[in-house]
Amino acid sequence: APYRLVGYASALALHGGNSLVMFLALQGDIMKDPQIKTFADLQWAYITIWNVVFQLLYPCLGILCDLPAILEIKEHVLIKQLKTYREILFASIIIPVGILIAFVFWPIYLYDRELIFPAFIDKVFSQGSNHVMHTAIALILAWEFIFLPKSAPESHKINLIHTFGCYLLYLIVFFSTYFRIGAWPYPFLKLAQGTIFFPMIFISVGVLVYLIYLAQWPINKLIWGTKEITKKIN
Numbered sequence: 001a002p003y004r005l006v007g008y009a010s011a012l013a014l015h016g017g018n019s020l021v022m023f024l025a026l027q028g029d030i031m032k033d034p035q036i037k038t039f040a041d042l043q044w045a046y047i048t049i050w051n052v053v054f055q056l057l058y059p060c061l062g063i064l065c066d067l068p069a070i071l072e073i074k075e076h077v078l079i080k081q082l083k084t085y086r087e088i089l090f091a092s093i094i095i096p097v098g099i100l101i102a103f104v105f106w107p108i109y110l111y112d113r114e115l116i117f118p119a120f121i122d123k124v125f126s127q128g129s130n131h132v133m134h135t136a137i138a139l140i141l142a143w144e145f146i147f148l149p150k151s152a153p154e155s156h157k158i159n160l161i162h163t164f165g166c167y168l169l170y171l172i173v174f175f176s177t178y179f180r181i182g183a184w185p186y187p188f189l190k191l192a193q194g195t196i197f198f199p200m201i202f203i204s205v206g207v208l209v210y211l212i213y214l215a216q217w218p219i220n221k222l223i224w225g226t227k228e229i230t231k232k233i234n
Contacts, residue, residue: 001069004062004144005063007144007147008059008063009059010140011055011058011059011140012060014132014136014140019052021129022124022129026040026124036120036123038181038183041181042183042185045184047101048133051101051133055094055098061089062086065079065086088162089162090148090150091159092158092160092162093166094141095141095145095213096212097209098141100209102134102137104208105134109134114187115187115191145216151220151224160213163209163213164206167205167206171202189201
């Protein structure tokens with residue numbers, strides 16, 4: 001638990017501080033810039049922004065779960081239920097979304113940043129902010145993955161409902177934002193629009209998220225062994 005608290009505190013400090021910096025950067029005269037204005041209007045269509053919210057909420061849940069053990073006080077039944085949900089949330093959303101962002105963003109960015117994170121964004125967001133959002137998340141996830149004991153559920157139904165329920169909700173917000181503003185958050189989508197590659201992008205993301213979800217369990221087995229859970233999650 002102490003090691004996990006270090007991870008939670010680090011995540012809150014990094015993402016909380018970076019969120020404040022980004023919020024302040026999008027104030028004042030800079031919003032007169034048409035590109036920056038559109039960028040700000042599109043913020044909830046960026047999966048990275050969703051992940052920042054997840055990375056702020058999850059540590060709060062983790063701290064709430066681990067405080068009784070740290071303070072050596074009796075654990076309320078609600079805390080036990082929250083611990084169960086922490087495992088579900090981590091496996092179904094935190095890992096798939098975080099890993100997707102870290103491992104998809106950088107290859108595209110290094111190939112041609114204008115396809116995913118255009119240079120004009122540097123007017124408001126530093127490379128430090130970029131790395132907090134797209135690099136540090138992988139380190140924080142690895143830390144939690146190593147120090148949070150867990151076993152694979154006998155049924156993955158509940159987890160996958162969370163995973164694809166989140167993806168569906170994101171797509172609803174994503175497309176409604178496009179219809180409202182008339183712009184895509186990622187420039188490569190403008191290039192793909194009207195071709196077979198456009199729907200394939202969203203299908204591929206769904207498949208990739210599913211594969212990331214599945215891949216965590218063999219790795220988890222290497223770390224925590226083959227201990228079976230006593231209660232089926234379904």
